[in-house]
Amino acid sequence: MMKISRRTTLAAALSFAVLGLAACGKKEEAKPDASAAPASTAAAPVAAEPFKVGFIYVGPVGDAGWTFAHDAARKLVEAKYGDKVKTTFVENVPESAADAERVIRDLANQGNKIIFGTSFGYMEAMLKVAKDFPDIKFEHATGYKTADNLAQYDVRTYEGAYLAGVAAGKLSKSGKLGIVASVPIPEVLRNINSFTLGARSVNPKATTRVVWVNKWFDPGKEREAATTLVGQGVDVLMQNTDSAAVVQTAEEKGVMAFGWDSDMTKFGPKAHMAASTIDWSGYYIKRVGEAMSGTWKPETTWWGLKEGMIDLKAFNASLSDDVKKLIAERRQGVIDGTMPIWKGPIKDNTGKEVLGKDAVADDKFLHEIKFYVEGVDGKVPG
């Protein structure tokens, strides 16, 4: 997932630069041992020195969404390796080149051996710092540039969106589905389309309406967008934004909704049908392990249902066994490749065929989606 500007307001640019700069608080999760040793003790026995791992977050760890998921995985890395690793994270790091580069350089200078940058906007800064620190491994999420010591990793969120769509198609009575969407980039369009493909695979008459809030995180706006969609007769809501406001609104309005990035049941015990949840821990544990043992390679990774990085979880007790069975079947189908999500014929919503009969989309195709599939109302903005 990419994070573009999350704080765009009317306010003076200056005040935001200052706000963003100083808001990035740094926290160390250190074990209370003598590891605060200066560089002069670097020659000490290897076992005493924990392997240092750094993380840079774009949001606060308390966002209950994107950054929260990364931080949960970081904690699992610590749980897995215990005293052998020491992780550090810096939250609220702005994506502006200067800020990001400064923080990354800091982490590198502090002796972190592998550094994870968890937002799209850090790509150039990481590339730059990676050149200056050839011995340190860098990992960048959701970007596309690599180097000898810079790897890329991403998650197939659209597979979760697809499964949610399958359930939505089955559950909706009106056949009108609504999505509160953030920013019109290929990743979000891919999620909207996959959701719609899922819904129409069980109910060919289902249609999807999209309302863009042009922000990743603004509970107020997300709520208003959801309310508007419900006013238009939508009875199942989906979101590609970061807060739980959509689920909460659904609960109040008596419609159904799906959680995004993490389990949002608490915000709407009745409305929350399931959540497409991300779990980065498998990847982080593997990569930190490889970096420790010296087998790390600068790869490009795109994990999904198969690797357990994304999954539809936290099913509502009200879901019938039929629906659960259907979801389980499709899930298996995606995992073993017998039921690919993006398999032709697929038309865009102007009627143009974008994927021929029986053609299966490759990753390049998926990375460049700039259209709505048939069944989504409206035009892609921009």
Next chain:
Amino acid sequence: MENFAALIAASINSGTPLLIAALGLLINERAGVLNLGAEGMMLVAAIVGFAVAHQTHSPALGFIAGAGAGMLMATLFAALALALATNQVATGLALSIFGTGLSAFIGQSFVGQSLQGGSHGIPFLKEIPFFGTAFFDQHWAVYFSLLLCAGIIGFLYRTRYGLVLRSVGESPESAHALGYPVLRIRYFALLFSGACCGIAGAYLSIVYTPMWVEGLVAGRGWIALALTTFATWRPARVLLGALLFGSVTILQFYFQAIGIAIPSQILSMLPYAATILVLVLISRNPDWIRLNMPASLGKPFRP
């Protein structure tokens, strides 16, 4: 028709927090103090109000706590900007940054919690078709904000205290020479503003989106600050600006949902553009701006 009524209701709802905060800021700016810490005050009030409402199950106590938290933040600002006569712009920015961090810190154990939305609205009146849905099915804070606006207009232009407050903002030296306690008046103005920002913040976390997540206020403090300026420090124009901003915000989502083909980025920009345009057009007379702008705005005063 019901749909249209719901649109009006949502617009009012969306403009209310801006209105309350902007009215408070108008008072301290009229007294000559520029407090850019609105965002921080609102955030701290939002989490304190939320925490209290969550623990006591009483939204009313939450609002009171929110107002109190806002006043505490304002006192902090006053201690620096009034007592020590620090630079108000820098102090305000610092307060915003401090509030962002502090609210996140207080809110750690409340992340992901939500409140039950209670029923509200005026009994009987809200049953009226159309008007009931559009105007009378709102939280009490909405009606409070309108009373507040009327009260401030009356206070500023019809009372002696209002005149004193404005004179402190125009020429603190003269007010001081006449024997008015300039700093004390400014402190009270800041307290009032803190309480207003506090209520606005609590409205966001208790009524508007009854939950806590970091950064819940999402820039509304800055919008309120801008509103007071574009409304040339006139309460009635603040009301107009806030409602306009609220309705265009709602309208952009409505346009998208019914499938009007305007790029959503342009729609996102509309609330800002429309509000600025309208307020600038209304207050385009430079003499009027000079007349309304507190002459000593942002300048520290040492008695």
